[in-house]
Amino acid sequence: MAFQCQRDCYMKEFVTSVVSCCPAELKQEVNGKKETIKGFHIKLQDTILFPEGGGQPDDHGFLGDVPVLRVTRQGPDALHFVASPLEVGQEVQVKVDWERRFDHMQQHSGNNHHRDRKKRHRTQCLDTRPHPGTLPLELGRQRSTIELDTPCVKPGQLQELEECVNEKIRAHIPVMVQLLSIDDPAVEKVQIFRGLPEDHAGPIRIIDIEGIDANMCCGTHVSNLGHLQVIKLLGTEKGKKNKTNLIFLAGKRVLKYAEKSYNTERSLVSLLKTGPDEHVEAVDKLQKSVKLLQKVRTVSMSITKRCSCSSCRKEGDNEFMNIIANEINTEETLVFLTVGEEKGPGLFLLAGPSELVTEMGPQVLELLQGKGAGKNGRFQGKANSLARRGEVEALLKQRCNQRSSQEE
Structure with a gap:
């Protein structure tokens, strides 16, 4: 029944x-x-x-x-x-529960709406190659997926398909329900993607979207494509062997998705202090900073109490060098850090006991042909050339050794 x-x-x-x-x-x-x-x-x-x-x-x-x-x-x-x-x-x-029911009606009819009775596969309106048809549908809580019997779908095809199905929605095409006896000749003309359940009893139920799809289906559907409101194709995922999962939203789910995306965007603007178009770049920069910080901790943990230490990296900035210096006990250790190409321009930082930094800072500046200033045990600036970096290291080690001898 x-x-x-x-x-x-x-x-x-x-x-x-x-x-x-x-x-x-x-x-x-x-x-x-x-x-x-x-x-x-x-x-x-x-x-x-x-x-x-x-x-x-x-x-x-x-x-x-x-x-x-x-x-x-x-x-x-x-x-x-x-x-x-x-x-x-x-x-x-x-x-x-009408809200739950109507959501299921929109998603289920949205699935059928993607098909064409003369071109059985969803992507057939974009590709004239024959395909055996769509496969299982899954109505998830937040998004729906349907398995396509094709290894891939091109982005251009998705965009064209989305435009096509939304055009049908705007046309307010009626959706009709037919109940046919199992021996009715009309059943043979209907697309049947799955067989009948073994315990099926009663008439065959046909969902007929005028001019688009006539398919055997037991589910609940809208009475007019206009009730779908809109369909959004989110993209595809790799499915089972030689198959593709198409992810889509229909009706109110599209509105909820837009609201959720906007709220997420506003939160990211507040956290990243950048506009929406710069979020990807800002997150990429943060990820790189995290990786550098992890390396910083590794370097700082390997440094024992010593008179001086030195480090040179191609990538980084002043903040990065200060983070490294903060990880080291510069009250006892003289730290010399540079960022940049080996013989090109770059940045430098000298950190350590205040009297040593005040004394050695100007000499480092001269060797690196740079500009800078210092206070509170930090001296940093820009170097026109890091070619004499080795001389700076030698000078700092020599001064540290002298200081150690004086203390003894």
């Missing part, structure tokens, strides 16, 4: 009677842990709550005031799992 939810997908409330009530268990995941809930399976005379199937999740809702936690199909019947029992024969008002 076809359930009332399949005959009229827009019905939100429905009065029916209880046919049976049997003890049952429901296994579900709560906060990452699997739990088993004891309850009851309720069979109704008919229902507007869709049981899970065809790649579409089940509906949630109420039987009277009792929440329905799960709906599954058993042959011609729908089993409604509830925590409290209901009396057989009593009338109940069934209410559907």
Whole structure:
């Protein structure tokens, strides 16, 4: 049989009677842990709550005031799992969680809308090569995916397809539901991507999007493509062997995605202190800084108490050199750091005991042909040439040795 939810997908409330009530268990995941809930399976005379199937999740809702936690199909019947029992024969008002239902309708119809009855594959409106068709659909909580029977889809094809399907939405093309007997000749003309379930009973349900797709389907759908609002193709992922997963959003999910993206963008503007167009560059710079800091810690941990130490790197800036100096006990160690090419221009930092830095800073500046200044045990600046860096190291070691001899 076809359930009332399949005959009229827009019905939100429905009065029916209880046919049976049997003890049952429901296994579900709560906060990452699997739990088993004891309850009851309720069979109704008919229902507007869709049981899970065809790649579409089940509906949630109420039987009277009792929440329905799960709906599954058993042959011609729908089993409604509830925590409290209901009396057989009593009338109940069934209410559907409409926000969840309409979201599923948009995503499911959005999937069918990508196809063309004369060109069965989604990308067929972009490519004349024959393809065997679309494969399984998955309606996730935040995004939906469908498996394409092709190894890849080019970015240009996705853009053209997105424009094509949204044009159909703006055309307000009707979506019709047909119930045909299994021996009806019209069934042979319909695209059937999956076989019928072994326990199927009753008529064959056909979803016909005028001029686009006529397909056997048990799920709930919109009555007009205009109700999809908009479709956004997010991209593709590698699927199973020689297949591609197409990721898409339809209807209200597109609006939620835009709102979430905008809020994320605003947060990044606040954190990175840059405009949206510069976020990628700013994050890339941060990642490089983190890698340099990790190397800094490695270098600083390997430095024991000594009179002087020296380090030269091609990449970095003044902040980087100061971070290194901060990791070292410069009250006892004279540190000389440079950033730049071996014989080209660059930056330098001399850090250590204040009296040594004050004394040696001007001499370092002269050897490097640079400009700079210092205070509080730091002397830094720009070097026109790092070619005499070795002479600076030798001079600093010599002065440190003299200082050590004086202290002894």
